[in-house]
Amino acid sequence: MAPEQWVERPRYVQHAEDVAEGAGASNVPSPDEVARGLRATSEGEDLIQILSPEGVLTPHPDFPVEVTGEMLQGLYRDMVLIRRFDREGNSLQRQGQLSIWVPLLGQEAAQIGAGRAMRPQDFAFPSYREHGIAWCRGVDPTALLGIFRGTDHSGWDPKEYRFHDYTIVIGNQALNAAGYAMGQAFDGKVGDGADAEATICFFGDGATAQGDIHEGMVFATAFDSPIVFYCQNNQWAISEPVGKMARLPLFRRAAGYGMPGFRVDGNDVLACLAVTKWALDECRTGNGPVMIEAFTYRMDAHTTSDDPSRYRLAAETEHWKLLDPIERVRVHLVREGLADKAFFDSVDVEADELAARFRDFAVNMQVPPVDRIFSNVYTGPHAEVDRQRADYLEYLAGFEEEGAH
Ligand SMILES: Cc1ncc(C[n+]2csc(CCOP(=O)(O)OP(=O)(O)O)c2C)c(N)n1
Ligand SMILES: [Mg+2]
Secondary structure, X not given: OOHHHHOOOOOOOOOHHHHHOOOOOOOOOOHHXXXXXXXXXXXXXXXXXXXXXXXXXXXXXXXXOOOOHHHHHHHHXXXXXXXXXXXXXXXXXXXXXXXXXXXXXXXXXXXXXXXXXXXXXXXXXXXXXXXXXXXXXXXXXXXXXXXXXXXXXOOOOHHHHOEOOOOOOOOHHHHHHHHHHHHHHHOOOOOOOOOOOOEEEEEEOHHHHOHHHHHHHHHHHXXXXXXXXXXXXXXXXXOEXXXXXXXXXXXXXXXXXXXXXXXEEOOOHHHHHHHHHHHHHHHHHHHOOEEEEEEOOOOOOOOOOOOHHHOOOHHHHHHHHOOOHHHHHHHHHHHOOOOOHHHHXXXXXXXXXXXXXXXXXXXXXXXXOHXXXXXXXXXXXXXXXXXXXXXHHHHHHHHHHHHHO
């Protein structure tokens, strides 16, 4: 590739200076902007796609996946349910029930595709937006609520679900995941058997600028570890567009470490499923690691503390709406006669029930005892933690005495 091509910015990225220059005061995208956005995703460089935004299914020769009506219905249901409880989480924060919420809106296919590609024995290391992966691992959505109310560090047993705690420190999970995958290989868990294991590590586009990701990839490749590095490129790291920190499509970085890298349409659940399944199988049979870039879009704010209208154009979000990950599955199911109205209605009812249960749990959450923050810091008793607990309780007791006078 010629050097001048290296610095070419992807066309789909809006830069802060473009916004400042008033590139698009209007919230309505022009037809040209819409077409540009569609091209960037559906005809993007090396983009692996099976289900187009129009709902047309084209099998991929390198990533075969057996598609049945029942399987597509299942993926549709998963995506509708996680979108529904994600929206409920957002509303609960707005109503003061949660301290913060991290929306996954727009990334349903990237997460359900990868999550459903995993086998029970595989292990996932998430960052903080992977509610869809939690769902696929069998973690009940209500288990997420303590984290976002600020009363719990986690809400599930990572070993039971083979789904690690959320990691807020950007990129840090790549080190844990690479180490875990090295351990899987050392323990002889890699091979041709049906119980062979792999690890998958989730992180964002912004995290690729973090040293931990680099170190994780170096160790994983040096030790031929069974790990899939799954980057959800949702185009933004809070207010920083991916084109500002990456001169090349992110999946190309894999070559520098010596592993295969693929860019998959992150809004196409079938492509995400097929490529991740292939990658996990490569890893579990000793051909890891593999990197996947799921090319998608964060439709909502970074978190409920963020206001994306300060740094990106509504037009950009509008054209990604046309690439909606759920809508293309719905269109395909209807066009091919694989689902009827009763099916779609039943999923909507189920989604409403899940949201109601989620809300009910949130509003009835009890305030935990103050000293619970000191629990589970280490696997066993620890003198320093005990000392800190005693200090803190004594400090709080001081307020009670004051109040008594
Ligand atoms: C080590 C570290 N530096 C900075 C932050 C603050 N921070 C939180 S989210 C974020 C952006 C991450 O963007 P990306 O990796 O693209 O993930 P996304 O939020 O888009 O899913 C930053 C910089 C942090 N949590 N940890
Ligand atoms: Mg991002």
